[in-house]
Amino acid sequence: xxxxxxxxxxxxxxxxxxxxxxxxxxxxxxxxxxxxxxxxxxxxxxxxxxxxxxxxxxxxxxxxxxxxxxxxxxxxxxxxxxxxxxxxxxxxxxxxxxxxxxxxxxxxxxxxxxxxxxxxxxxxxxxxxxxxxxxxxxxxxxxxxxxxxxxxxxxxxxxxxxxxxxxxxxxxxxxxxxxxxxxxxxxxxxxxxxxxxxxxxxxxxxxxxxxxx
Amino acid sequence: xxxxxxxxxxxxxxxxxxxxxxxxxxxxxxxxxxxxxxxxxxxxxxxxxxxxxxxxxxxxxxxxxxxxxxxxxxxxxxxxxxxxxxxxxxxxxxxxxxxxxxxxxxxxxxxxxxxxxxxxxxxxxxxxxxxxxxxxxxxxxxxxxxxxxxxxxxxxxxxxxxxxxxxxxxxxxxxxxxxxxxxxxxxxxxxxxxxxxxxxxxxxxxxxxxxxx
Amino acid sequence: xxxxxxxxxxxxxxxxxxxxxxxxxxxxxxxxxxxxxxxxxxxxxxxxxxxxxxxxxxxxxxxxxxxxxxxxxxxxxxxxxxxxxxxxxxxxxxxxxxxxxxxxxxxxxxxxxxxxxxxxxxxxxxxxxxxxxxxxxxxxxxxxxxxxxxxxxxxxxxxxxxxxxxxxxxxxxxxxxxxxxxxxxxxxxxxxxxxxxxxxxxxxxxxxxxxxx
Amino acid sequence: xxxxxxxxxxxxxxxxxxxxxxxxxxxxxxxxxxxxxxxxxxxxxxxxxxxxxxxxxxxxxxxxxxxxxxxxxxxxxxxxxxxxxxxxxxxxxxxxxxxxxxxxxxxxxxxxxxxxxxxxxxxxxxxxxxxxxxxxxxxxxxxxxxxxxxxxxxxxxxxxxxxxxxxxxxxxxxxxxxxxxxxxxxxxxxxxxxxxxxxxxxxxxxxxxxxxx
DNA sequence: GATGAATGAGGATTCATTCAT
DNA sequence: GATGAATGAATCCTCATTCAT
Numbered sequence: 001x002x003x004x005x006x007x008x009x010x011x012x013x014x015x016x017x018x019x020x021x022x023x024x025x026x027x028x029x030x031x032x033x034x035x036x037x038x039x040x041x042x043x044x045x046x047x048x049x050x051x052x053x054x055x056x057x058x059x060x061x062x063x064x065x066x067x068x069x070x071x072x073x074x075x076x077x078x079x080x081x082x083x084x085x086x087x088x089x090x091x092x093x094x095x096x097x098x099x100x101x102x103x104x105x106x107x108x109x110x111x112x113x114x115x116x117x118x119x120x121x122x123x124x125x126x127x128x129x130x131x132x133x134x135x136x137x138x139x140x141x142x143x144x145x146x147x148x149x150x151x152x153x154x155x156x157x158x159x160x161x162x163x164x165x166x167x168x169x170x171x172x173x174x175x176x177x178x179x180x181x182x183x184x185x186x187x188x189x190x191x192x193x194x195x196x197x198x199x200x201x202x203x204x205x206x207x208x209x210x211x212x213x
Numbered sequence: 214x215x216x217x218x219x220x221x222x223x224x225x226x227x228x229x230x231x232x233x234x235x236x237x238x239x240x241x242x243x244x245x246x247x248x249x250x251x252x253x254x255x256x257x258x259x260x261x262x263x264x265x266x267x268x269x270x271x272x273x274x275x276x277x278x279x280x281x282x283x284x285x286x287x288x289x290x291x292x293x294x295x296x297x298x299x300x301x302x303x304x305x306x307x308x309x310x311x312x313x314x315x316x317x318x319x320x321x322x323x324x325x326x327x328x329x330x331x332x333x334x335x336x337x338x339x340x341x342x343x344x345x346x347x348x349x350x351x352x353x354x355x356x357x358x359x360x361x362x363x364x365x366x367x368x369x370x371x372x373x374x375x376x377x378x379x380x381x382x383x384x385x386x387x388x389x390x391x392x393x394x395x396x397x398x399x400x401x402x403x404x405x406x407x408x409x410x411x412x413x414x415x416x417x418x419x420x421x422x423x424x425x426x
Numbered sequence: 427x428x429x430x431x432x433x434x435x436x437x438x439x440x441x442x443x444x445x446x447x448x449x450x451x452x453x454x455x456x457x458x459x460x461x462x463x464x465x466x467x468x469x470x471x472x473x474x475x476x477x478x479x480x481x482x483x484x485x486x487x488x489x490x491x492x493x494x495x496x497x498x499x500x501x502x503x504x505x506x507x508x509x510x511x512x513x514x515x516x517x518x519x520x521x522x523x524x525x526x527x528x529x530x531x532x533x534x535x536x537x538x539x540x541x542x543x544x545x546x547x548x549x550x551x552x553x554x555x556x557x558x559x560x561x562x563x564x565x566x567x568x569x570x571x572x573x574x575x576x577x578x579x580x581x582x583x584x585x586x587x588x589x590x591x592x593x594x595x596x597x598x599x600x601x602x603x604x605x606x607x608x609x610x611x612x613x614x615x616x617x618x619x620x621x622x623x624x625x626x627x628x629x630x631x632x633x634x635x636x637x638x639x
Numbered sequence: 640x641x642x643x644x645x646x647x648x649x650x651x652x653x654x655x656x657x658x659x660x661x662x663x664x665x666x667x668x669x670x671x672x673x674x675x676x677x678x679x680x681x682x683x684x685x686x687x688x689x690x691x692x693x694x695x696x697x698x699x700x701x702x703x704x705x706x707x708x709x710x711x712x713x714x715x716x717x718x719x720x721x722x723x724x725x726x727x728x729x730x731x732x733x734x735x736x737x738x739x740x741x742x743x744x745x746x747x748x749x750x751x752x753x754x755x756x757x758x759x760x761x762x763x764x765x766x767x768x769x770x771x772x773x774x775x776x777x778x779x780x781x782x783x784x785x786x787x788x789x790x791x792x793x794x795x796x797x798x799x800x801x802x803x804x805x806x807x808x809x810x811x812x813x814x815x816x817x818x819x820x821x822x823x824x825x826x827x828x829x830x831x832x833x834x835x836x837x838x839x840x841x842x843x844x845x846x847x848x849x850x851x852x
Numbered sequence: 853g854a855t856g857a858a859t860g861a862g863g864a865t866t867c868a869t870t871c872a873t
Numbered sequence: 874g875a876t877g878a879a880t881g882a883a884t885c886c887t888c889a890t891t892c893a894t
Contacts, residue, residue: 003874003875019311019312019315021234021312022312022315024866024867024868025867025868025869026867026868034875034876035875035876035877036868036869036870036876036877037869037870037871037875037876037877037878038874038875038876038877040868040869040870041874041875042874044869045868045869046868046869095309095310095311095312096308096309096311096312097308097371097375098232098308098309098371098374098375099232099234099235099308099309099312101375102232102235111375112376115376141396144392144393144396144397145396147393147396148361148365148393148396148397151364151365151368151369151372151393152361152364152365154368154372155364155367155368155372156364158310158311159364159367159368161311162310162311162314162324163325163328179357180357180360180361180364183354183357183358183360183361184357184361184397187400187401188400216857216858237883237884237885238884238885238886239883239884239885247858247859248858248859248860249859249860249885249886250858250859250860250861250886250887250888251857251858251859251860253885253886253887254856254857254858254859255857257886258885258886259885259886429853429854445737445738445741447660447738448738448741450887450888450889451888451889451890452888452889460854460855461854461855461856462855462856462889462890462891463854463855463856463857463890463891463892464853464854464855464856466889466890466891467853467854468853470890471889471890472888472889472890521735521736521737521738522734522735522737522738523734523797523801524658524734524735524797524800524801525658525660525661525734525735525738527801528658528661537801538802541802567822570818570819570822570823571822573819573822574787574791574819574822574823577790577791577794577795577798577819578787578790578791580794580798581790581793581794581798582790584736584737585790585793585794587737588736588737588740588750589751589754605783606783606786606787606790609780609783609784609786609787610783610787610823613826613827614826642878642879663862663863663864664863664864664865665862665863665864673879673880674879674880674881675864675865675866675880675881676865676866676867676879676880676881676882677878677879677880679864679865679866680877680878680879680880681878683865684864684865685864685865
């Protein structure tokens, strides 16, 4: 693997583990057994490392989450899993978002762009559900449902981190997040939709014990 | 005002404005035109200042938000306002929660205790709504509704801060938060409840332009 | 007791316990439950407190240790005890002497004057021993014997403190100091003197177990 | 010279000159015209600098002072010189020993280990003297002689520093220390030993005027 | 005599970043 | 590409001392 990529990965790892403010550039270098000078050869500064990590997040968002027209139950399941796993992989960001963004105007803009994408993705998805007769809601309701979903998705991991201090977060926590999302959507589902939701729910209930690798 | 209180207020002000990690004890002292020594005369360290501020938050939570049995529309309105204003006054915390808590074990515990209170308050409130026939939901639904509400309430301010970077947050943002809460509750309301919600909604829609003092 | 005296005693206590550099004027005040302002009402500064304590030491040296012409075994015993107890009571000084004196010229002079007294006392004592036929030594030998004794006496307590870190110093340590002094003197004793020394030695050997109050 | 070594030497110099408590890490850095950051690049903290200096002292003790079986007068002379010069080079330690050790548990242990070495060295030396018929003393006498010697050697420099305040310490002071040691040993010498001692004494008497480089 | 809030210079230490090699 | 020594501003905090009451 290229040094540049190793730095991004190592930094991400440490940021998630200890929180970005507690990870110095020297920590990162030491963690990878490279020199600080080398780190700064590949990145102008710490900000840029975070920026690059964020780009990884954004492109994952773009590539893996552009919603399709139609989802089988299995696909939907995988989709929801993937979203929460994404949040989990970049959880350090959501632990400090206002602070990180306030330091870096460029990132702030990137973040807003990413938000747009997320919002569109969610809306498209909801729309497609409505069209397939799974969901029944007015325009305004759809909007605020989308907002609530964004809130739940982005806050879930940080929120959980804070609830159970030292505890290693397990897959079960991520799954609970999915269940929370389902619970938010449920009141707006049609009979058919409700069935689909319940299928998903029972699936996750079954896997609530598993640990996160 | 006592110096100790001035420190707490000044610190809160700066924390909210610039983010806790960007505010040094010397900044606080300078902001109040007192010496750093004086600041440390009243507080052992920065942690203790945050702790004291948090205690203010907790006691507000305890004193002003123990829910009553029955609410008139006006009361409910005031109640929701007050909650979001509380979040707004202590928004610095929610901007960095995982980081702040990880540094201070004692605070972590206090936080969990405060969470308990919040959760109980919300549950009591929802329960009373159900009993007055405003809400209709099963036990599990009530639980996850409560969770969503907690999430929306605690994340809203931070979330909004991040959406609109430099922009001063206005009362309208807080009001939008209330509307978001109402939207989350709405699907679970009875006909009577739905009416109440719509009254509230129209009230907030009217005030959405106002600025925050 | 007068506040001024309480301060001196409290300070002495803390100095001995924790070492002078680790005791702040606020510690002393808190220890006595008085205000720092009050402490500074009675003493211009920390230096002056040390000075005053030192005066206590000097006057003890002057009053209780001006040697008499003739000593019974019991008296000699009491005398030696008293000297080492004096060292013990003011042990904080000897733990940091060069540093303490370098900060305070006036004290430095007082110290030299006290040294003079000690030296004279020791010489007078040795002289009287020689005259009573207990000791046999030339002038030069007496001088260097006196020097060695001063060294042993003043260094003993500090030296022991350092040997056994946390250990509370007991009377036995002080007694060992006396035995060390006797061992230094012994080679210069006459037959008669040797007998006296051995009497004293056996006395201290018997009490080596006791603890210091 | 390596920066790390320059720091150790510069610190040693300043510690000896002004006393360890009066020398800040910034003083040391300024004295060497390096940045404080650089100093902390090489040492984690002030304690570690002292530790490293102490290691130098210990290794000198180990390497240069393991006693041989037999000493010519010249060798003995050089040996005694060297010991006092060692004390002189690390005199800052003995000026504050209890305080320095109480702050640093690890150093305390190192110190006790070093003490052991010193004690063994002295005992071996005395033993060899006895075997060559220079010394005549019983087991108990040897023990307390060794103790007195340790006391005299370790206290001498500090003791002298305190006697003559501002005065630069000269070689003569160190030589007087050697003479003091000789005076302590003398009463236990045989005729042959006494001769050896007197040779040494006259040697040092001749050099008492010289200044220390 | 006594209080206790207030001062401010100074201390140890950190860390993003640079730069000669 | 890489090293690692070096920088220096900034951080949190201490403590002898002062002063209004």
